[in-house]
Amino acid sequence: MTTTDSTTPSEDELKSALKALRTEHPTLGISKLHAALLAAHPGWTVSEKRTRKVLQSEGLVIVNAGGSSNGGSEPAGFKYPSSKVMEGLDVGKWTDKVEVRVFDRKKGKGLVAKVKIAEGETIWKEDPFVLAPEWILLANQTDDAFFRSEWDIVKSMAQLGMEERHAQVSAAEPDRATWKKAFQLYKQAFYKPTQETDNKKLARLLKKPLPEDVADELFGYDAFLRNLGRMSLNLEAHGGLYVLHSHINHTCDPNVSVRHFDQRSALSRITVVAKKDIDVGEELFITYVNPEQSRVERQRQLDEWGFGVCRCARCNADREEEAKLLKEGKAPVKESGDGQVDADLANELKAGLGPDLKDG
Structure with a gap:
């Protein structure tokens, strides 16, 4: 369907046009994609705010990570998971100990403590929100x-x-x-x-x-x-989808754990428990990967879902140890298959720790 001059496109028309443009221009940011939209449809009247809203609702936002304090970055076009704040979400239905906080466009939302939480304390219990x-x-x-x-x-x-x-x-x-x-x-x-x-x-x-x-x-x-x-x-590890649980971000050294205590009465109910003392304003974290695995393997699993380079304290310490071993001519990490040193490890460490890292 075509439109005439000074026409406001319908939601379906706009979605279709933006999907086509995203396919044609997979790495453009929102402003440039909006400009491309107006160039392709000069008769349309569409604000950049509306374009942004549709791109976000359709999961078409591309976020390219810039350099971090470590000097590393994700490749151009790397796509992070997109999410939105749940408007009107009543966190008090589950707990008065945490609140939702929006950090930035890359990290998105998370949960922070409203009160001091002691190690071993139950923070909340939650039944699954069924998505089917x-x-x-x-x-x-x-x-x-x-x-x-x-x-x-x-x-x-x-x-x-x-x-x-x-x-x-x-x-x-x-x-x-x-x-x-x-x-x-x-x-x-x-x-x-x-x-x-x-x-x-x-x-x-x-x-x-x-x-x-x-x-x-x-x-x-x-x-x-x-x-x-x-x-x-x-999905939580046991297979359920949970509203408040879905807000918790990742670290390889988490301060909360998700447990299934109510096995007789409610097997699917989760209990979120503090693994250590948590101060007011401190963010709550779980781990999305098996914490017993090596940093390289943990990172591979995170890459599968677009979480980018993990820069938690544990991973940073692991990188420094890997760099030290590499400088000494030792193999810090081995593949599980043929026992060869990860070929990309040296390049990753150089990007993450700077030019002072020399080959062994």
Whole structure:
């Protein structure tokens, strides 16, 4: 569909145009992509604020990390998971000991302590927030306010699509055929069954149709890949999705742990416990990886989901020790397969610790 001069595009038109531009210009920032949008559609009236909002809602924001105090940086085009603040979130439903804080556009949101928390203290307990197509379809049968509040939680969770994740993990082509087959089965099960009898069953359950924007977010192929990534990115280790838990950021030396104490009454309920004393204003951290593994292996796992270079105190100390061993001509880290020293380690250490690091 084309538009005439001085036309404000619909939400669908704008989304479609921005998706096409993002594919054509994968590394442009928001301002430059907005300029490209207006150049491609000179008759449109679109503010940069609206462009930013759509890019964020569609998971199309690209954040290129600049150099850090260590001197390292992620490669150009490296994509971090995107997330939004959950407007109106009542943290008090779970605890009065923490609050949500927004740090910066790269790190996003997190949780900080409102009071002093002692080692071993329970900070909160939480039952899972179930994210599945059937839940969303059934929730839509309730009143609109409740449904929108639940849908906002879904949209606010961090996301990184399967295409983006694969691009950062492997140079090989992903198995898109399997993705597409899974998408077709998913769509047939929850949206457009191929059998008339199944259509009638679904219609009896779902008398109220999904809002158009929600249907687009659930049953478009690109949205399907983003939602797969969102679910995998936010899953707690035992498989649940939790609203407040999804706010906690990573470190390799965490100050809280997530436990499953209520195994008889509520196996899926989590209990967040302090691993050490936490001061007022201090951020709460869990670990997204196995802390028993080497720094290189921990970093590989973080890279898979676009978290960038981990610069926690433990990783910084590990880098310094690796650099010391490398200067002495020793092999600080070995691959699990053939026992060869990680070929990229020296370059990473030089980037992270500066030019004083010499080859052994």
